[in-house]
Amino acid sequence: MNDSESDAALMLRVQQQDTHAFERLMQRHSQPLHSFAYRHCQNADDAREIVQDAFLRVWSRSGTWKANKVKFTTWIYQITRNLCIDRFRKQSAQFDDEVELESLHDPSQEVDKETILAVRQAVQKLPERQRTALILCQLQGWSQSEVASLLQISVEATESLLARARRTLRTRLSVAETTN
Amino acid sequence: MNIEILETFLDRYGTDPSHWPNSDERDRVDQLLAESATAQGVLEQNQRLHRTLDAAMTTPVAHGIPALVLDAISQDSKSWWTSTLANWLWKPALVALPLTTGFLAGNFGTDPSMQVEDDLAFDQFVDHSDLVVMSDE
Secondary structure, rough: OOOOOOHHHHHHHHOOOOOHHHHHHHHHHHHHHHHHHHHHOOOOOHHHHHHHHHHHHHOOOOOHHOOOOOOOOHHHEEEHHHHHHHHHHHOOOOOOOHHHHHHOOOOOOOHHHHHHHHHHHHHHHHHHHHHHHHHHHHOOOOOOOHHHHHHHHHHHHHHHHHHHHHHHHHHHHHHHHHHO | OOHHHHHHHHEEEEEEOHHHHOEEEEEEHHHHHHHHHHHHHHHHHHHHHHHHHHHHHHOOOOOOOHHHHHHHHHHHHHHHHHHHHHHHHHHHHHHHHHHHHHHHHHOOOOOOHHHOOOOHHHHHHOHHHHHHHHHOO
16 A cells, blocks of 8 residues: 555546545545634534545546545635534534533643633634634644645735634633633 | 844744754844843743643544554445445336346246137137128039
8 A cells, every 4th residue: 555645646546436536635634624613613523524524525536536626635625614614604503512621632632621611712703714724723733824725815815814704713812811 | 133033033933952944043043142141031931831731731642543444445345335326227227127127027927827829729719701701602
């Protein structure tokens, strides 16, 4: 098995209905995609369903993907982002599950539960494009040009989105700190 | 450069200097950070905020998604065959059903008592042609 096979090469095989190639693509991308969906909608069950739906769409629409037009990563994140937006419209997603918060809270970390909740609520309240840009650039290590390509805007516009997101977060979290 | 411009720079490019673009603006930021304790304090404050963000936005591990998707594809494939059969075979079959029924009924379904045997038919045939000739006379 060749692990260095590119996404594009695997996708060409997926277009021939090769399930092994598809499985490898999923193994490569399911965790970061799940992280993105989870950070976007802040619900583990929703994130899981969204990622499954995204991969099913990749499978059923693999014929529409063109290697010379869009990177596979950009394409699948666009699909996932759209599913997150749809889910958010249907049910106003909120991170209010105490059990989930417990399972994520690591006592060895310097951040307490109240801070985690405040940060998550602050991120959730950001406008969708600012949230997407922040999650991908700040938390998932994407470059600004990659995010620009995903959001189909210029790099300057992406920088502006990021600046507004970080400024808003700083303001909201400093307010939360003083309130606590 | 003042602190306000530094904050805008940090908001745009983050607090990790390895992600800052090489530009005149960056040179001025580097210079300000080297000279001003207040600027260093702003950078540290923002770095703390970003560390808090990283820590608060950790995500659970997603187990088993590929297996679930492959299973769904396999189920979908089975239902595709079922629907294909329903669409492409059952409809013509329904059309052919009356024809087939007629054919079978015609060949094998006739009551034997209703059949007329050739010999019997000839036995019962009465030739009246001689009477016709006689009447002409």
